Amino acid sequence: MNPATPFVLSRRRVLAGVGAGLVAPGVFAVPLPALAQQAAPGAVIDITRARTDPIPVAIPDLAGGGDGARVGRDIARVIQANLRNSGLFRPVDRQAFIQTAESAAQTPRFQDWRVIGAQALVTGRVVEQGGQLRVEFRLWDVLPETQLQGTAFTAPAANWRRIAHLISDVIYERLLGEKGYFDTRVVYVSETGPRDRRTRRLAIMDQDGENHRFLTDGRFGALSPRFHPSAERIAFMSYQDRGQPRVVLFDIGSGSQQVLGNFPGMTLSPRFSPDGRSVVLSASRGGDANIFVVDLASRRERQLTSGGGLDVSPCFSPDGSQIVFNSDRGGDQQLYVMDAGGGGVRRISFGRGRYATPVWSPRGDLIAFTRFGGGGFAIGVMRPDGSGERILSEGWAMEGPTFAPNGRVLMFYRESRATDSRGGGYSARIASIDIAGFNERPVPTPTDATDPAWSPLLS
């Protein structure tokens, strides 16, 4: 980005808190005048180097008076957690800070930050007035003493976390040269009760586990949710149509639900196309399961695969031209790619074991999958032509990878082995890991959690 061009974030729509589903007044962002010389465009740090060497960044509390001080502290803590959890940044220990947050927000004394090893510095100020926040934020490159970014956000006070995530994404992008993934949400299946009588409810939360809420009441089971590219709708599978497995479209804002299509058998594994206009799914008629695409406007369906075998878990390539899916047509489960129109099917997985749940990276460069056999499960990635397979994590049971919108991080879920005949010791939890296989971390959820799906960036 040309530094002379104001970094204007477009009008951002922020969902109101619980239940009502109304869209709150927006978060507005405007550029701040520079306090010091601005840096040349481009990434400061090469991301490949950063992988083994996290960037030391100092994040003092954002300054402010009264409520502003509290919000400033909270925002700084969220930014710090986001950056640390990415594995690509190392927040500098606050105990070491020399300059105060208030003073740094006016004019950073770069020597004070350099001497404690900070390579980047985040400063800011929060003013809260009448339930509205104005958050000024600046990102500094400590060694050349330049301002990389200056932005002021205004938003209802309830949206302070959203501002913290937006700031985190700006820091990530300015320092690493590619988009972040912090201003995102995750929908998943919350599971409670004994394993033979589980209650499965859709739940949604911010990517860091905060702002958790349930979307469905658990009367009908809910499985395999996926986001619409707008991040405002979800498709999932549910037993709600007279107990038959159906694909349901769910509007997050209004909470309204709608069964998709009029398939005679079971429909499962729905995913939206990248343009949001259709849903690809698997439908079981007779003994086999085949891939269909359903146009959302006309509700017309088109069958893409046919013949023997169970074809499930389809996923579009980000450009919409191809679909990867899972099939046992060759004997056991493997991954296949076909043209979005249904032709040109070719197998891409050839390693040991069975392959399932393929998901295409939003960057287009990788397909993540579940592999199992020989007593264990694994999550891995391969290129779309099947080359370069790498296993990222292994264990007793795990499945269901989903990519962050920048394609750098995956979430999936892990299950532990039951240790007795009553299912004791069993648990299901979401974890995140980067695509290099480092930095696996649990994602906090209030209950057992399966089938995570990561939203696109919300703005």
Next chain:
Amino acid sequence: MKTRLFGAVAAVALLAACSNTDQNAGATGAGGAGTIRPGSQEDLVANVGDRVLFAFDSSAIRPDQRPVLERQAGWMGRFPDVRVQVEGHTDERGTREYNLALGQRRANAARDVLVAGGVNGARIQTISYGKDRPAALGSDEASWAQNRRAVTVVQ
């Protein structure tokens, strides 16, 4: 110590009860007929057998399981008003979506035997729960063998 021992004994008893249901359901004569309504689910479980088991990742009806379905077909012939749902299930050693499809294929395979045995297909619904409603809750081969099943449920 005492409680731990009791727990272990109880677990064994539970397992034994499960396998009885699976293996002997058809072999128990009409002994309980006094309390069981003919044509009910209890009748099916006690006197016919309500389920068949499958090999790993297979929907082929095993030769040792086929007689259960043949008895079910005969039983449905005696109770022409009975409608059933055949529920397909899998063990936990696979992915959720594939197992949903596999469970459906098992339910369909079981239904096909019922239809071949003379039952009108309109009386039979099929559904799959994949690996999500296990009958046995352990993470071991004995549990998985019980969970790879198609269960006939009177509607």
